[in-house]
Amino acid sequence: MALKFDENGLIPAIVQDFQTKQVLTLAYMNEESLAISLAERRTCFWSRSRQQLWRKGEESGNVQHIVSITADCDEDALLVQVCKEGPACHTGQESCFFQPLFVDEQVQSLGLAGLYQLLQGRQQQPQAGSYTSYLFEKGLDKILKKVGEECTEVIIAAKDQDKPETIYEVADLCYHVLVLLVQMGISPAEIIAELDKRHIVDHKVKQEKMV
Numbered sequence: 001m002a003l004k005f006d007e008n009g010l011i012p013a014i015v016q017d018f019q020t021k022q023v024l025t026l027a028y029m030n031e032e033s034l035a036i037s038l039a040e041r042r043t044c045f046w047s048r049s050r051q052q053l054w055r056k057g058e059e060s061g062n063v064q065h066i067v068s069i070t071a072d073c074d075e076d077a078l079l080v081q082v083c084k085e086g087p088a089c090h091t092g093q094e095s096c097f098f099q100p101l102f103v104d105e106q107v108q109s110l111g112l113a114g115l116y117q118l119l120q121g122r123q124q125q126p127q128a129g130s131y132t133s134y135l136f137e138k139g140l141d142k143i144l145k146k147v148g149e150e151c152t153e154v155i156i157a158a159k160d161q162d163k164p165e166t167i168y169e170v171a172d173l174c175y176h177v178l179v180l181l182v183q184m185g186i187s188p189a190e191i192i193a194e195l196d197k198r199h200i201v202d203h204k205v206k207q208e209k210m211v
Contacts, residue, residue, distance in 0.1 A: 004076040005030065010046060011078060015088065017095075018067040018081040019192045020113040024088035025096040027056075029078065034069075041066045043082060062086030084189065093120055094187045112178065112188055119182045135179050143183055146176045 005011050010028040017024055027045040029037065033053055036044040040055075043064040047054040057063035064082035071078055089096040098120045119132055126133035135143050150173040157165040181188065 001071060001075060003034075003071060003078075004074065006076075010048070011076060013043075013045065013078040013080050015043065015064065015080045015082055017088075017113075017189055018083050019189050019196075020187075022095055022113040022117065022189075023097055024064075024082070024084065024094070034078075037066060037069070037080075043080060057085065060086065060090075062088065064088070083193075087187075092185070093124075094189070098124060112174070115175070116178050116182065116188050119178055123182055132179065135176075136183065140183055143176065143180050147173070147180055150176050 003011055009030045011030075011034070013027050013029045015024040015027060016022065027043075028048060029044070030046045033044040033046045036053070036055070043056040043066060045054045045056065046052075063085045064080075065084070067081040067083060069078055069080050087094050089098070091098075095117060098117055100118060100121045103118065122130055122132040123136045126137065135146065150169065153169040154166065154173050157169045178188075181191070
């Protein structure tokens with residue numbers, strides 16, 4: 001494969017979270033930074049502003065471990081899937097793309113990662129009349145109160161064996177838990193990573209029992 005670098009010797013690299021599939025950032029690589037990335041299995045870019053190599057996390061500690069690198073059909077752009085340690089954005093946000101310009105909430109399927117990103121935007125740019133912005137304005141105690149209320153409503157609906165109501169209340173609970181995660185600076189990826197650790201532990205326990 002012959003990758004096509006531009007007139008400045010650069011190729012765009014779209015970085016995506018391997019676990020959540022959230023797009024994290026758009027950066028650039030040259031031949032040297034790509035070779036370093038492949039050798040170290042960590043993202044290394046070419047900083048256009050500083051005109052030098054830039055290993056992601058060398059100052060912040062927010063390292064990105066490479067899972068895969070894929071070229072597009074024209075071989076002039078890269079998709080880099082990573083498992084990250086800490087936020088991808090220098091602002092402290094999980095993704096550099098957290099400022100929505102337009103969201104058609106009638107047709108768009110956000111998913112947990114997309115909803116999390118939307119909530120981050122509401123926290124950073126509060127909107128008048130937004131319930132989410134209201135929760136962030138009131139702070140942690142209010143958010144925790146709502147999480148507790150939604151837990152109770154889930155229990156009541158499930159106890160009544162009301163499937164539609166249980167789905168509705170679980171959705172409410174998921175929303176408020178995501179608001180809590182944004183408030184505390186915890187990403188969905190960190191929760192998934194914790195679940196992955198437990199899966200590994202369970203697998204080892206099963207193996208030991210079989211022996």
